[in-house]
Amino acid sequence: MLKYLLIGVLVIWLLYSPLLKRMRQLRRDHPASRPATRPSPPPAAQVEDMVACAHCGVHLPASEACLDAAQRPYCCAAHRDAGPSAH
Ligand SMILES: [Zn+2]
Structure with missing residues (x-):
């Protein structure tokens, strides 16, 4: 049985x-039964290298820096003319 x-x-x-x-x-x-795929995050804004002004130390995008003859970055022409700070 x-x-x-x-x-x-x-x-x-x-x-x-x-x-x-x-x-x-x-x-x-x-x-419909598939788990919803997350929408891909928007492409990150173009990450740019940041450089510090050799005179005052302020950080700015490398593309906006004023470079002196030695390729040191400065935040503005005045600081470039003033030269790198002692510290
Ligand atoms: Zn500066």
């Missing part, structure tokens, strides 16, 4: 498991 029950369960399982697998696959393939 138990043998027939086990065989019956096995037969039912064999019949239904491919069906369940297929259903699971279909559900997984469905775009």
